[in-house]
Amino acid sequence: xxxxxxxxxxxxxxxxxxxxxxxxxxxxxxxxxxxxxxxxxxxxxxxxxxxxxxxxxxxxxxxxxxxxxxxxxxxxxxxxxxxxxxxxxxxxxxxxxxxxxxxxxxxxxxxxxxxxxxxxxxxxxxxxxxxxxxxxxxxxxxxxxxxxxxxxxxxxxxxxxxxxxxxxxxxxxxxxxxxxxxxxxxxxxxxxxxxxxxxxxxxxxxxxxxxxxxxxxxxxxxxxxxxxxxxxxxxxxxxxxxxxxxxxxxxxxxxxxxxxxxxxxxxxxxxxxxxxxxxxxxxxxxxxxxxxxxxxxxxxxxxxxxxxxxxxxxxxxxxxxxxxxx
Amino acid sequence: xxxxxxxxxxxxxxxxxxxxxxxxxxxxxxxxxxxxxxxxxxxxxxxxxxxxxxxxxxxxxxxxxxxxxxxxxxxxxxxxxxxxxxxxxxxxxxxxxxxxxxxxxxxxxxxxxxxxxxxxxxxxxxxxxxxxxxxxxxxxxxxxxxxxxxxxxxxxxxxxxxxxxxxxxxxxxxxxxxxxxxxxxxxxxxxxxxxxxxxxxxxxxxxxxxxxxxxxxxxxxxxxxxxxxxxxxxxxxxxxxxxxxxxxxxxxxxxxxxxxxxxxxxxxxxxxxxxxxxxxxxxxxxxxxxxxx
Numbered sequence: 001x002x003x004x005x006x007x008x009x010x011x012x013x014x015x016x017x018x019x020x021x022x023x024x025x026x027x028x029x030x031x032x033x034x035x036x037x038x039x040x041x042x043x044x045x046x047x048x049x050x051x052x053x054x055x056x057x058x059x060x061x062x063x064x065x066x067x068x069x070x071x072x073x074x075x076x077x078x079x080x081x082x083x084x085x086x087x088x089x090x091x092x093x094x095x096x097x098x099x100x101x102x103x104x105x106x107x108x109x110x111x112x113x114x115x116x117x118x119x120x121x122x123x124x125x126x127x128x129x130x131x132x133x134x135x136x137x138x139x140x141x142x143x144x145x146x147x148x149x150x151x152x153x154x155x156x157x158x159x160x161x162x163x164x165x166x167x168x169x170x171x172x173x174x175x176x177x178x179x180x181x182x183x184x185x186x187x188x189x190x191x192x193x194x195x196x197x198x199x200x201x202x203x204x205x206x207x208x209x210x211x212x213x214x215x216x217x218x219x220x221x222x223x224x225x226x227x228x229x230x231x232x233x234x235x236x237x238x239x240x241x242x243x244x245x246x247x248x249x250x251x252x253x254x255x256x257x258x259x260x261x262x263x264x265x266x267x268x269x270x271x272x273x274x275x276x277x278x279x280x281x282x283x284x285x286x287x288x289x290x291x292x293x294x295x296x297x298x299x300x301x302x303x304x305x306x307x308x309x310x311x312x313x314x315x316x317x318x319x320x321x322x323x324x325x326x
Numbered sequence: 327x328x329x330x331x332x333x334x335x336x337x338x339x340x341x342x343x344x345x346x347x348x349x350x351x352x353x354x355x356x357x358x359x360x361x362x363x364x365x366x367x368x369x370x371x372x373x374x375x376x377x378x379x380x381x382x383x384x385x386x387x388x389x390x391x392x393x394x395x396x397x398x399x400x401x402x403x404x405x406x407x408x409x410x411x412x413x414x415x416x417x418x419x420x421x422x423x424x425x426x427x428x429x430x431x432x433x434x435x436x437x438x439x440x441x442x443x444x445x446x447x448x449x450x451x452x453x454x455x456x457x458x459x460x461x462x463x464x465x466x467x468x469x470x471x472x473x474x475x476x477x478x479x480x481x482x483x484x485x486x487x488x489x490x491x492x493x494x495x496x497x498x499x500x501x502x503x504x505x506x507x508x509x510x511x512x513x514x515x516x517x518x519x520x521x522x523x524x525x526x527x528x529x530x531x532x533x534x535x536x537x538x539x540x541x542x543x544x545x546x547x548x549x550x551x552x553x554x555x556x557x558x559x560x561x562x563x564x565x566x567x568x569x570x571x572x573x574x575x576x577x578x579x580x581x582x583x584x585x586x587x588x589x590x591x592x593x594x595x596x597x598x599x600x601x602x603x604x605x606x607x608x609x610x611x612x613x614x615x616x617x618x619x
Contacts, residue, residue: 013430053513074519086510090532100518103528148514155518 001064001077001158001191003027003050008059010045019045020056021215030189032182034202037212038238043195044163046212050193051080051161063158076159079152083164085144087136093147094132097122100155122150125184142173149181153190162194166201178205199239203227211235233322243293245286248319252296256315257282259304265313268293273306275299284312376594379587391588399565400573400589404550406481407569411489411549416542419496424530426497427504428512438501444493452490453558456483479561484569487555492548499541503534536611540604547600551593 005025011018020042027033035043048054050061052073060069068076088096095102097119101110110118123129126146128139136144145165152160165181166174182205185192196202202209203223210220211234219231230236233249242249258265271292272283280302282295295314306312381388391397422441426434444452458464460477470477477483511533515525531538553571560567568576570593577586 051517053517073513073517074521078517080514080517082510082514084510086514088511088514088529099515099520099528103515103518103520103524151514151518 002029003159003191003193004060004062004065005046005050006060006062008046008049008056008061010042010049010054010056018042018215020049022059023215023217025210025217025220027191027193029191032185032192032194032205032207034206034209035193035195035212036197036199036202036209036238038197041212042215043210043212047161047163047193047195050159051078052076053080077155077157078159078161079155079157081145081148081152081160081162081165083167085136085141085148085168087144087148087151089136091135092132093123093128093134093136093139094119096136096147097151097154099151118154119150122154125153126150140173141169142177145169145177158191160190160192162192164195164197166198167196174201181205203239211238213238230320230322236320236322241294243295244289244291245293245316245319246288248321250316250319252281252294254316254318255295255297256317257295257297257302257306258313259306259310261313262315265315268312268314270306270308270310270312272308282306282312284314286314373594376587376590379583380591382587383584387584388588388591391585392592394585396565396568397573397585397589400568400570401592403481403484403568404570407485407488408546408549410485411492412542412546414489415492415545416496416538418493419498419500419541419545420538422497423500423504424526427501427507428509441494441497444490449487449491449552449554450558453487453555456487456490456555456559478559479563479567481567483559484556484567487559488549488552491552491555492545495545495548496538496541499537499544500534503537504530507533536607536614540607540611543600543603543607547597550596 003026005023008020008023009018010020023042023046025033025046035046037043045054049056052068052071056069060067062068063076073080088099091099098115101115101118104110119132120129123132126149128143128146128150131139131143131147136147139147145168149165162181166177169177178201185205194206203226206223208221209223209226211218211226213232213234219226219235221229226235227239230239236242236249241252243252256265261267266286268284268286270282271285272281274281278299279296280299282297283292284295286293293314380391422437425431426438426441457478459466460470460483461467462471462478464478475482477486507530511529512525515529520528551571552569553575556569557572557575560569560572562568562572562576564573564576570589574586574590574593577583577589
């Protein structure tokens, strides 16, 4: 299903700053879109507005071109996955997944046999078929989130919405689940929107990324596009570490480094060097630069001997400038 | 669980020694003694006295006191009043707690204050307010009389006063429980297609069931024992508008100690049952909270 967000605005309480300000977004059918931004930038508010959990002050939300702004959450055909799982604590895993089918009106409610079949299928899909009689508290964080996903999929939604789905998990589980979600999406091609503040997560699994800043979408594009051609200083900053040089912004890996003077190279003092795996991380104090410059290059590209405290020569090979850098 | 890790030497002392280091033994025992003294004096002795006085004249006299027609009437009236006040306050308490815990709306803090009001107002004053409002000389008195509705010196007034006094118990018990629950589970239920009452029935209610039962038990106990407000509005017509506590007072004032204590023993027994149920509920609730954390 195609989702269109049309000029949506939302204020909370009496606060002057808008949670969402005239936001427009189009999610194509079968696409996986990431809403990326710092906390408080409005990305979760937009996701909740799409789900119907938040009513926009103005603007429209359309599903397949049909206005759904006034539709109740349960009538939108969306599956929602919460950051903290929001599983029903007093129900077994099985009952959690079955919930969406059990609360249907009698006319559309599947029979118990069908419900059982469907729940078992989903539990198999999320690889937790062994846990159907357990309660949520008997599962790990990653398992809980998979149950939450199975529960959301049980109602056969047209759209899957995920609010920081991996935010409460530790790094390893997070990565596993991230890959798994991408593979699942490739298999079932369900239109999906997920919120994250982790740029790696967004860049790695999304088809397109919408970068949020202060209630607005600052840039929308493929991961390559937003990373390689950031539309603003904010996007550039947010998508990775960066150094502010007098003539523009540079990423840590966009430098040449040498221990001897070379034409076009600038002079600095090496503060610190550390070898991490195949890379070397340098901190250099440069002329006319307030903060230490972070440089990261392959070990093989180090020319000559570098010792902390000694002079070092560096040259940025890609410098980006933006009209206004925030 | 005990761990087989060596403790630092300072901690490896006998339990008794560890205590004696913190405070002198005489202080510990005199504090415990003092606490026990007051518990016995203020709680245990009166309770024993109630049963002792009730049974002093023999079991047959005890039975006769309880099965006295007026006593039975009083018990019936109290049960009837509870049957009105407790369900009303349960309904109100659940609704108010749900509103306060889950929503932000204008007048929310006013509602919170109103819920606490019956605890702050003396029950006698509460009774008087109803008399001034619904009594013959009251604001609505003449109109009520014209409609042939009797509230003061009748069961409706007693039920009303009892409801007022026990207004807060369920709501106050539920608000913190519901607040700690948050909105997420309910939102999840909504996105899964559950309608309002289904969300309440299948998600909200099961999550607060122990708190709710606890609140109802406390509300019930308070409603049975209510004296002040009820004594003002009832008019104390024996066999008609006398509840159990009022009946006890009247018997006592007539120097009918045995009968007074016999009926009082019923309330005392109920208090004990309430305590046991309350302890059980707390234990269950804690057990569940522990297993879910």
